[in-house]
Amino acid sequence: MKLYASFTRHYWQVKVQLMHTAKSYSEDPISQEAAQVSKRGVLVTLCLATLLAALGVSAINMALPVLIESLGASFSNTQWITVAYMMCMTATLPIAGSLSDKLGRRKLFLSGGLIFTLSTLLCALSFNVWTLVFFRAIQGVGAAMFVAVSMAIASDVFDKSETGKIIGLLGSLSAVGTGMGPIVGGLIVENLNWQAIFWLVVPVGLGVFFLAYRTLPENIVSEVVDGRSRFKRYLAAAFLFFSIVFYTLAIKPLGEGYSAVNGIAIALSVIFGVGLFYVRQKVQPLRDGFTESSGKQTFLANVAGNFLVASSVMSSLIVGPFYLTLALDLDLFIAGLVMTTGSFMVAACSNLAGRAVDRFNSRGIVLLGLVILLCGALGMGLLRVEQGLVGYLVFSVTMAMGYGTYLSTVNTMTMNSARAEVRGRISGFLSLSRGLGLLTGASVMSVIFVGLVPSQPLQDMNPSQIADGLNAVYRLASVFLLTALTIQIVSILASKLASKAQN
Numbered sequence: 001m002k003l004y005a006s007f008t009r010h011y012w013q014v015k016v017q018l019m020h021t022a023k024s025y026s027e028d029p030i031s032q033e034a035a036q037v038s039k040r041g042v043l044v045t046l047c048l049a050t051l052l053a054a055l056g057v058s059a060i061n062m063a064l065p066v067l068i069e070s071l072g073a074s075f076s077n078t079q080w081i082t083v084a085y086m087m088c089m090t091a092t093l094p095i096a097g098s099l100s101d102k103l104g105r106r107k108l109f110l111s112g113g114l115i116f117t118l119s120t121l122l123c124a125l126s127f128n129v130w131t132l133v134f135f136r137a138i139q140g141v142g143a144a145m146f147v148a149v150s151m152a153i154a155s156d157v158f159d160k161s162e163t164g165k166i167i168g169l170l171g172s173l174s175a176v177g178t179g180m181g182p183i184v185g186g187l188i189v190e191n192l193n194w195q196a197i198f199w200l201v202v203p204v205g206l207g208v209f210f211l212a213y214r215t216l217p218e219n220i221v222s223e224v225v226d227g228r229s230r231f232k233r234y235l236a237a238a239f240l241f242f243s244i245v246f247y248t249l250a251i252k253p254l255g256e257g258y259s260a261v262n263g264i265a266i267a268l269s270v271i272f273g274v275g276l277f278y279v280r281q282k283v284q285p286l287r288d289g290f291t292e293s294s295g296k297q298t299f300l301a302n303v304a305g306n307f308l309v310a311s312s313v314m315s316s317l318i319v320g321p322f323y324l325t326l327a328l329d330l331d332l333f334i335a336g337l338v339m340t341t342g343s344f345m346v347a348a349c350s351n352l353a354g355r356a357v358d359r360f361n362s363r364g365i366v367l368l369g370l371v372i373l374l375c376g377a378l379g380m381g382l383l384r385v386e387q388g389l390v391g392y393l394v395f396s397v398t399m400a401m402g403y404g405t406y407l408s409t410v411n412t413m414t415m416n417s418a419r420a421e422v423r424g425r426i427s428g429f430l431s432l433s434r435g436l437g438l439l440t441g442a443s444v445m446s447v448i449f450v451g452l453v454p455s456q457p458l459q460d461m462n463p464s465q466i467a468d469g470l471n472a473v474y475r476l477a478s479v480f481l482l483t484a485l486t487i488q489i490v491s492i493l494a495s496k497l498a499s500k501a502q503n
Contacts, residue, residue, distance in 0.1 A: 041215030054177025059185035073129035090435030091244035094142035112145025117205030126197035243272035301491035308438025312477035327466035342400040349404030369406030380474035
């Protein structure tokens with residue numbers, strides 16, 4: 001007993017001494033400069049990783065017509081090259097975020113970077129469409145592993161006064177990467193070949209891996225989990241993964257339209273979702289993961305809003321190119337520039353909104369973003385061909401401004417309210433809600449767009465019919481956005497009432 005007391009006393013003496021040493025070290029100007037350089041390295045790493053993941057979504061799209069001929073695949077089969085990446089990335093996001101809270105964010109980021117780079121190399125070596133689809137799916141898993149923890153790492157490394165600016169920058173780069181992907185991919189395919197899209201990414205992926213190895217700090221993992229709880233969490237992760245995979249298979253028509261296969265897939269998705277809900281009741285819930293009592297309620301409102309907003313903004317990527325080329329008769333290069341304009345506007349507004357939320361920390365900025373988005377969608381719902389390119393640009397840029405304002409603000413405020421030990425999980429669920437929204441929008445909006453004249457090919461439609469399809473898509477998007485706005489208003493009012501009741 002005396003030996004234990006002596007050991008304990010010695011331990012606390014050493015710990016106090018180390019704390020004083022650390023404090024004096026942090027006050028040294030040289031060490032402060034070193035810490036600042038480290039922050040810069042972390043920021044560069046996160047920015048490059050975000051660009052890689054965004055380019056992975058859209059750069060290959062311009063090569064799909066070439067792949068149909070090169071690999072002897074059908075149009076329907078080549079669509080899985082994009083869908084497989086998005087599906088596995090979306091399904092892995094929350095799992096990777098949760099694992100980072102237990103295994104460490106640095107380990108997950110490095111593992112994801114390595115998986116992403118190796119699978120990219122194997123994509124370049126693929127010899128048929130289904131081999132490419134398989135490795136694209138693995139590539140999506142790797143991308144999810146570093147995307148899921150990026151916001152959590154930013155929240156760990158940077159002060160709360162800087163978090164909004166950093167998350168806004170990451171959102172900006174994601175938008176720029178997604179918007180520039182088709183242009184970059186088109187230039188590569190036109191001058192080289194489709195494999196070069198993957199070959200050129202490999203050295204960049206290796207560079208990000210080694211940069212992350214040198215710069216990223218490791219978060220302290222203090223949670224000790226027994227074997228039974230660990231099994232339940234792995235089971236919950238499996239249920240979540242398969243629920244999302246079957247959901248994706250359910251919302252994407254396998255042929256010209258929906259069939260019994262889609263019905264079976266949605267039934268399986270519901271079964272796995274129910275299993276997930278049941279298992280999650282047996283492990284640690286998220287309700288204690290926020291610094292404020294209303295944190296969970298706000299988080300749920302933000303997750304629902306992310307899903308609805310992402311489903312709505314996917315309209316631009318799905319119907320925009322068809323409207324610009326078939327209704328307004330623009331060539332592909334000009335249409336690509338028009339589409340890129342919206343991406344850069346998202347980037348600019350995301351950065352500005354991140355700085356604004358750092359200063360004001362107000363959910364009113366979220367409402368502002370949703371109102372701007374809704375105005376743009378309503379305008380698109382009434383757009384006519386006679387208004388030309390100017391009319392399209394006005395309303396599409398308006399939506400881009402609202403999206404950038406909303407996305408950066410929601411992510412920043414949610415991450416700032418989350419406790420450090422669950423930030424990875426929170427970051428993963430935010431990314432999941434957005435990914436599910438993009439997947440849902442990509443399927444539902446395309447079905448609505450061509451559903452008005454199902455027996456007639458798009459190329460044979462006249463400009464008025466194309467405009468009618470675009471109007472129908474954006475009217476549904478307006479309903480989604482109005483729902484998201486209502487959810488946010490109700491959440492804000494409920495939080496204020498709860499706060500008054502406590503006082």
